[in-house]
Amino acid sequence: MRHIVASLAALALLVPFIAHAQDSKAGIEAVAKALGEPGLKSIEYNASGVLFQAGQSQAPGQAWPRFNIKSLTRSVNYETASGREDWVRTQANDPPRGGGVQPIRGEQRQLFLVSGEHAWNVMGDAAIPAPIALIERQAQLWITPHGVIKAALANNATKQGPTIAFTLPNRVPVKATINAQNLVERVEIVLPSPVVGDWPVEVTYAEYRDFGGVKFPARIRQSTGGFPSLDLTVTDARPNAAVEIAVPDPVRQAGNPYARVATQMVADGVWYLTGGTHHSVLIEMKDHLILAEAPLNDERTLAVIAEARTLVPSKPIRYVVNSHHHFDHSGGLRAAAGEGITVITHEVNRAYFERNLAAPATIRPDHLAKSGKKGVVEGVKDKRVLTDGTRTVEIHHIAGVLHDDGLLMVYLPKEKLLVQADTFTPLPAGTAPPMPPSPFNVGLADNLTRLGLAVDNHLPLHGRMVPMAELNRQIGRGGPDMAPTPPATR
16 A cells, blocks of 8 residues: 555656646647647748857957858758858958958859768768767757757756756757747757867847748848857748758768877977878977867867877976967867966966966866866066076067957077967968058068068968978068978978
């Protein structure tokens, strides 16, 4: 009898939960019906508007830099969890301010794709793996108005009043708000960021129209990290459009591009650590090491740190010098801090990185969160010199360049080597210099003149090692025809 009573009591407790789950499902299905979602396998829409490039502001705390979106075609296949974005954008800020590959001359086309567990970009005929964008692109599939309802029904969502809440399989939490017409009005998610830990994204949908029996918004706005990042006007939407996205073999077979670190000894005790889109430089001192740049994410920076320890196993890495605060160049600072490495950055970034290194990373705990360590940040205003009595390393502010207010470059006076990011990326061999030259390139050359730095060779944090003559050629100033020092490849 006691067992029967206990079972009845447990059932009585369970009934309200079952009823709530049924009510939630019925409420979500009502939204699906209002949207015309049942039977929708894919959607493709065209839009134009404005893009603000997240993570690329001129200074911490400022709005993201603005670009005009001449056209955007976004295609989503919900059945295969795949999507394609075809952007055509033009320069908006004049003069160019911040990052995001500025200045744009004419029109620039960008193709971004995702399918299942693969993300990639297309440049010309080449498919370039982009695993760093995977989680964000997966999330973008499921925060479209119809995608969020499909995901809610598939992931045991709850509905309380106008709010639907659930978690995606990649651990991204989702909250959708439904308006009085039973249409999706707002979607909020939190993404894992290698720079700031937990990073909020909010999308709002308005001015729904009927497209072949399916309701789709004519206005889409998105904010990222608290700043506007997208404002689109939709001109056309095609339900159940043919959206076939196959993962290219080079992408499927690429493995982990962040783990590949190529090493060039460019001077005694100085190594150029390449092997990807973003580079670092290792400098050996008497009793420690200095790393210039911790880019992209945990994976890349931890691979670079491992290579540094292989090259010089007897000395600790004491400092990492951050070139500037843009996300692609600071995404590994949390990993470096998790290894107990002190961050050196421009003074304008110091408080920003102190906050970032103390921020929680709950969506996907990273190396710093798991280490339990606290990040240490030191600021540089105009110049700082690190020396061990034999080797001197100078850190200089690159002043007056609108790409970033806190740009730093590393200069080795004995070796006449310069390390910098984004103020000068060498063009591919045989490419004619742009006319007029990039103001960022000109700004770097002017700073070298102002500071009286004699540079033989550049170690740019994108591209390849080149002589000073290449910067002069790229800005149309001529100069001595210096040959690069041939690197020793390991």
